Amino acid sequence: MFDNLSDKLDKAFHILKGHGKITDVNVADTLKEVRRALLDADVNFKIAKDFTTRVRDKAIGENVLTTLQPGQLMVKIVKDELTELMGGDAAGINLSGTPTVILMSGLQGSGKTTFSGKLANYLKTKKNKKPLLVACDIYRPAAINQLHVVGGQIGVEVYSEEGNRNPVEIAQNAIKHAKANGFNVVIVDTAGRLAVDEEMMNEIANVHKAIEPQETLFVVDAMTGQDAVNTAKAFNDRLDFDGVILTKLDGDTRGGAAITIKSVVNKPIKFVGTGEKMEAIDVFYPARMAERILGMGDVVSLVERAQEQYDEEEARKLQKKIAKNEFGFDDFLSQIQQVKKMGNMKDLVGMIPGAGKALKDVEIEDDAFKHIEAIIHSMTPAERSKPAVLDAKRKTRIAKGSGTSIQQVNQLLKQFDQMSKMMKMMQGGAGKNLMRMMGGMKGMKP
Structure with missing residues (x-):
């Protein structure tokens, strides 16, 4: 979403890197690139010109705070102006009338x-x-x-x-x-x-x-x-x-x-x-x-999507399984299904600050989990419940049944083991606080 525009704006802000103050010279060079980026994004010339003029008027002469670099200040000004250009506040839908x-x-x-x-x-x-x-x-x-x-x-x-x-x-x-x-x-x-x-x-x-x-x-x-x-x-x-x-x-x-x-x-x-x-x-x-x-991500929307799939009763059951070392592949599969319901993977990655930029050249498909799901579905109920029983013979059978390789099966088992250990550690104070926070956040308005 808006990949080309994001890349070009990021390059424009790099012009200010290393400067201690926003001046007529460096801001003019930056805004020239910002205007060019907007035009390339199919923004009307007059709107692009007016936009950069407003940004320039706000940016010229502003002292940079000790904890703020010129590029960061420019990003904030551009963000505020973009927000206003697109409408400022979210507009609700009118649901009056019967019907x-x-x-x-x-x-x-x-x-x-x-x-x-x-x-x-x-x-x-x-x-x-x-x-x-x-x-x-x-x-x-x-x-x-x-x-x-x-x-x-x-x-x-x-x-x-x-x-x-x-x-x-x-x-x-x-x-x-x-x-x-x-x-x-x-x-x-x-x-x-x-x-x-x-x-x-x-x-x-x-x-x-x-x-x-x-x-x-x-x-x-x-x-x-x-x-x-x-x-x-x-x-x-x-x-x-x-x-x-x-x-x-x-x-x-x-x-x-x-x-x-x-x-x-x-x-x-x-x-x-x-x-x-x-x-x-x-x-x-x-x-x-x-x-x-x-490129700042959208954590609020990401949390809201997660909350829509968050089931407090299921979370409590999952917590008990983790505490008893009973977290198995059926539980893992259930978590994957919840993530998939949140939307397409590329869109979700774009909501994580910095992740979209870091993975901009990586193609993230909606079926990113298909190999994992195939491997899990090729396991017997007993194997999904107790992964420790998976020996070389079982792994070979699972690899053939899922159309994957032994290496992919081993990689999944290793990742699953690491995740299980991490989730076990989260059972302490930090994990319980996180669960309480997620519960408290349900229903909060953005």
Whole structure:
């Protein structure tokens, strides 16, 4: 995510290394590179120029504290300005109304239908809502079927009317259905537009007028860069939407859309899509995104994802097993499954301060655990429970069964043994304090 921009900004800040004070000369050289990095990231020229001017005005003449280097001070100023450029504070979603009506809009291919499902899943699991998905895309082949498939994956009902070619009527009937059946959120998935043409814009404007949604969201593919920003402006001029959804952010190495869309349409980015899974949806926090762009990681989001998978009862059981030296490969496999639920591995690594930079040339696949899982699944229940019984003959059988080598099996056993010893040590005061801290952090607001 934003790899190219992060690398170029890091190189720009190196210009200040070794200087004791920020001056006109060294700040000009740095900001020249910052502006170039922003332009390469597909940021509008005027926005990039205004941005660097604001940074320059704040940076010139500032004395560097004894514990702060010029490069670090510049990073802080750039981070603060990036945060403001992307919206400042996180924008919540309006869930008023009985039911809450959310209208989804966007170009065809932006990921609107899939994200409608992700949003429904988010509201169901995180906000304890009962959402209804509504199929109002009457043009794209198999669009209605796609929404039914998405709804089936997340256990959310989909409302559709076979043969009805009037999206206004479908949306209005869906709201009546929601009121009659206890649904408290209605998410209306409209037809994607191939271009901003007058007929299609009139149609969605009519739907908007008829159902008066609490939230109108514009879904845009982050990888389209500045074109996404221009399209958002055209839609906003007609719909006056409430917020932006950026999809496919995990595949965007530039970041221009995320950085500039707020300043162009003056509407906040509310959510981002970070992968293909239904759980791959994040609330957009400008400050956290600015930190990630600058290579600072995003520990808060990482902890929040971990907390979502943290089960206090399971943790207590695990603690007892560790204390009795009964931690086995079944428990290890369970921990792997929890980590995988947190999101794709590359995204998680990017949240660890410094790790993204250190591993920037390392390809981290989502199936990074597949060899470990294959080895564990090739063990018998007794072997998983008591790894000490694994002799050379058993290891050979496991290697053949898992399609791995003896060396890989031995490496896993060694790592498992080291981890078990470390977890045993954590049973002391430090470990108990960590468990209490994790328990206390659940439910804390960011």
